[in-house]
Amino acid sequence: MRILVNPVFGALLASALMAGTALAGNVTLRLGHVGAPVSPQQTIADLFAQKVQDYSAGSVKLQIFNSSTLGNERQLQDGVRSGTLDMTVAGTFSYFVPWAGALEAPMLYSSLDHFTNFFSSDKGKALMEAFEQDAGVKTLFVVPHGGFRYITMNDVEVKSPSDLKGVKIRNPNVPSFNIMAEAVGAIPTPIDFSELYVALQRGVVQGQHNPVGNIVGARLYEVQDSLSMVPWGISPHMVSMSTRAWEKLDKDQQDAVTRAASEVATEYPSIAVQDEEKLLDQIKDQITLIKPDDIDLDAFLAVFREKGLSALKSEYGDAAGKWLDAIDAAR
Template sequence: MSLTRRALLAATAAIGVTAFGFAAPAFAAAQKIRISSPAVESDWHAKMLTVFKEDLEKSAPGQFEVEIHLNGTLFKQGTEPPAMQRGNLDMAMISAQDIAKQIPAWSVFTAGYLIRDPDHQNKVFDGEIGKEFYKLVEDQMGIKVLTVGYLGTRQLNLRGKKKIETPADLAGIKLRMPGSEAWQFLGAALGAAPTPMAFGEVYTALQSGAIDGQDNPLPSDKAAKFYEVTNQIVLTDHLVDAIFLSMSGRTWAKLSAEQQQKVLAAAKKARDYNNENRIKDEAELVTFFKQQGLDVYKPDVDAFRKRVQAEYLKSPFAKDWPAGIVDRVNAVK
């Protein structure tokens, strides 16, 4: 009995024969990658995820389906690492603070004046130190860190005209810092009198004189309009912050070696896009704040670095740091 056309096509598809008579490879379904981020759409960190998606889907057509969920709509900020560990989330951008909750040695990267600038950040995490610390995350958390991205450099933003050159000049300055113990410690290490306060209260507190200043990256200062109620920005560069583009170990293990390399390449391209644009923004903001009438200047950064590192090294935080790690990071040029 002869096969009908429909039956023949079905049989042909079942055995994987093409119209040209060759056996077709069995294609797996595209790997879905869900990314969660608290970033808003206008943030460079949100835009870098689109760069990652577009580059990966272009370099490996049909192999990946990347979904980007912004504004913390999929998972709230800080809950992403456990979600990746459970296999409920494929990718996220996580902080050193997030990692340090499970691996205390990582708290070294939350310390002031360890990372000097975005270039130093890349060299540290792209080198041997990064390999060692990324392996800790992979082994102990089951998360694959793909790359590090620049989050911004925190500066001092103060009321008044008093020139700040060294930590001694901050004595008695009521400096708003986030409320956690780690942030309050950094404020004290800088030489100020740290004052915990919710971010939403800072503008009014600066306006009334309840506090003398606050610390944030320049883009945050502009967005919150702190320049309207302050007189100066002291470019202390006291914390060069990072965000780590990471993938669940479970998802990573599903990928072929070739796919893994394409994921890493897309992550690096996204990182470079973010860093280039964020650095450009910060440079332009110096001019913006000067145009608003603020005094913007650099103090004796070496004096600040020396004091802050000394305070950390004798603190309880340092007990979890690998021996010699501060010297090793400082030595990276």
């Protein structure tokens, strides 16, 4: 039996399928991340998924896979770049966009407001456009991975850069962290996070830095004396989408995703602050908390500008240098 198709409708359908935007219908997108079921990544993903569903009137749904179910962070990023994964909440893609690794440098951001205001500014949007081109993905928004990384130590209370001189501190093996550790005279020592508790307990290193969620989750406060709220870097997380998945959506659905992204980028930092306050309250009787008012933040910023900034530009090149200057100027 032959099925006759109106030639005009047939032409419109073919055009829509080629464009990949019209007649999208209901779409389910897979979003993967490495965070646990209770983690900043999951909080971000849940908030985003709900808003996308609401603003698309249920025509776009996100299916969230946490705990590295779909691969480690590099594999997730590569999946979004190749189109085999629709979305991810992940770091700066520094495996594929080396200059973006500079964006998590210690002392680069003075506050969460500084972070959020920069990435919502025209300069921030220009940075994300440059990142999008180099990464080969659709960048939806950028958020902090929880709050700041804070420094914990044994036998030392970190209140000024001089307190870190000669101290062995566990560092992720990331150039931006190594540069700033060396700038304050510390000795950066790479240790896998899974081995960090025992390394601190045995004195292999004297201290470390991590967001409060990691400090509490891994119970590092049990083997450390003090937690100093030096703003030792924010790890930006890029919430990105494959270009293939983006083209599955019609215009209204794309608008819904864009609106949801904008709102999460604005709302999540305050959630991160509330979560951090709750976690700090949980451990306040088990570790000495050194608040910002007791820290010589001007001295740390001076080290960043006098030593760290030039070293970061040398390491990451001109592609990063102009953005480092723009972020610093936006304090």
